[in-house]
Amino acid sequence: MALLPIYTAPDPLLKSISKPVEEVNKDIRKLVDDMLETMYAAPGIGLAAIQVGVQKRLLVLDVVGKGREDAAPQPLALINPVITWASDHDAIYEEGCLSVPEHYADVARPAEIEVNYLDVSGSKQTLQADGLLSTCIQHEIDHLDGILFLDHISALKRNMILRKLLKQKKLAS
Ligand code: K1U
Ligand code: ZN
Secondary structure, X not given: OOXXXXXXXXXXXXXXXXXXXXXXXXXXXXXXXXXXXHHHHOOOOEEEHHHHOOOEOEEEEOOOOOOOOOOOOOOEEEEEEXXXXXXXXXXXXXXXXXXXXXXXXXXXXXXXXXEEEEOOOOOEEEEEEOHHHHHHHHHHHHHHOOOOHHHHOOHHHHHHHHHHHHHHHHHHO
């Protein structure tokens, strides 16, 4: 397994639209393993392929162990995920993002969703999600469409955060 570099905003790659995975093969399974290792090491509860520079519709997550170091890992990989139903009522969660380090904001999203996807064996699956799992899946699918949680908040706050991130990048280079 390998740790992958995580791209951070305002990198233009994060605004691009990812392409469907055509075949779930050993290269995809290796990418899933590397993404999970990278997510756990960050640490994070989700990661989309575009965040590690791969323009494929693939995401990994594990929301079960959040805040509980003794919890057994429950990794999930969703390939070509599609939200097929979303509730009318929203839930608000304070979101973070490994591509927007050290910044957080409240985001409202549908509280419950149903999502279709392929698993790592290429089989079709359907998942009903609520709570943090629902929020995290929506956050990661947004990444596949070039959307960051910053796009859900006011332009004033977004531009302030982006300016800070750009300044940090310039200082680091
Ligand atoms: O960058 C990402 O997409 C991952 C992101 C996922 C996410 C977090 C919160 C709401 C929606 C989506 C993160 O994992 S940020 C880091 C984080 O939440 C966390 C870090 C350590 C322990 C527990 C949580
Ligand atoms: Zn993110």
